[in-house]
Amino acid sequence: MKFVDEYRDQAKAESLAQAIARITTSPWSIMEVCGGQTHSIVKYGLDELLPKDITLLHGPGCPVCVTPLELIDKALQIAARPEVIFCSFGDMLRVPGSGGDLFSVKAKGADVRIVYSPLDALKIARDNPARQVVFFAVGFETTAPANAMAVFQAHAQKVPNFSVLVSHVLVPPAIEAILSAPDNRTQGFLAAGHVCTVMGYEEYFPLVQKFHVPIVVTGFEPVDILQGILMCVEQLEQGRAEVANQYSRSVVREGNRPAQALMAKVFRVVARKWRGVGEIPGSGYALRDEFAAFDAESRFGVAGYHVDEDSECIAGQVLRGVKKPQECPAFGKRCTPDRPLGATMVSSEGACAAYYQYRRHEQTTQAAAGKRS
């Protein structure tokens, strides 16, 4: 496929890895923000191509992973209602709530449907006027324009039986929270290419200034990621901290203005709770008052519900790059993709699930070798 295959070229990846090795003279820890990038890194073994001095930390950019437990519980409560058709992106269905997941609610007879686009959920609402159709509007800035459009069209077309359960989160406040933490290890960032496709990268200039860390807007293919790392290491080695753009085939400085305009019309910025991390001020979206009629939380009376999170899961530390998945005593034992303790083990973009899928055998082999020696 054009614009994909050429960025998976092995020779190019190797020449980039060699270039990184040539310029690296000190140890550096770089965080890739987006779960899609984490998945690529672990799947293609990109971290293993890098010199030992470069450590990749896996960031919080997986919306499935950071959606708070209480919101999953709200989804379960709403989905269980007989009048509801609950629509969601597929990867939310196995995220554990306090009592089960959306799959288990579906198994008990709830009408839970996987959709590709929020507009598909809106169409289901138009086709089923006697039912309540709820869309689970999770995601980062990449997904916000799509969800904003669904709400905007529902309002314009007067579809009263449509609503959204909103759990939108934003990248720059999360980066700020990571950098402000006393145990922060991150010295440079690969920013998420598709978030920046929508938002541009002007929001990162104040962060670069305040914390003196390079931020490189980076794509998702192996060659993109290695080039992003090279651009980041170049800056670190030279003592520079600037915003740079590796993903220039999609990202422009100001981002996608028509998308931003619609998001601003539909959403307002609010404090949001992140699973495993806690509340971060100004880190998410909620519906504006004009669109409050489409808010599933108030429509189904679940707005006041709060719940505390499980304590054994270290997802919060994994999401902030403080710990690697294998450092968790439950990893691969009490916590697996079939029986996850936390959401980082559920989504294919969660660091724990990526390590389980691609690195578990390695770990077992190493352990066996250790026992033999």
Added chain:
Amino acid sequence: MCLAVPGRILDVSGSDTARTGTVSFGGVSKEACLAFVPEAKVGDYVLVHAGFAISVVDEEEALKTLDYFRQIGELGELEDKP
């Protein structure tokens, strides 16, 4: 979840928030909303996420990124020479 796939626009219809088009992803065609890329036209490559085109792929910039490898390749060869 922030996955977006590049595809080529085959046709365009509607306008404003109802602007849509058929996008081909290596032979598989799907309808996508084109409201956020008003400049996109038939033949352009767009990145599609959750049924929405979020950018028009800039071919010139794409070539520049790939050209970078020629440069670092040459640089490596120079450094490797005694």
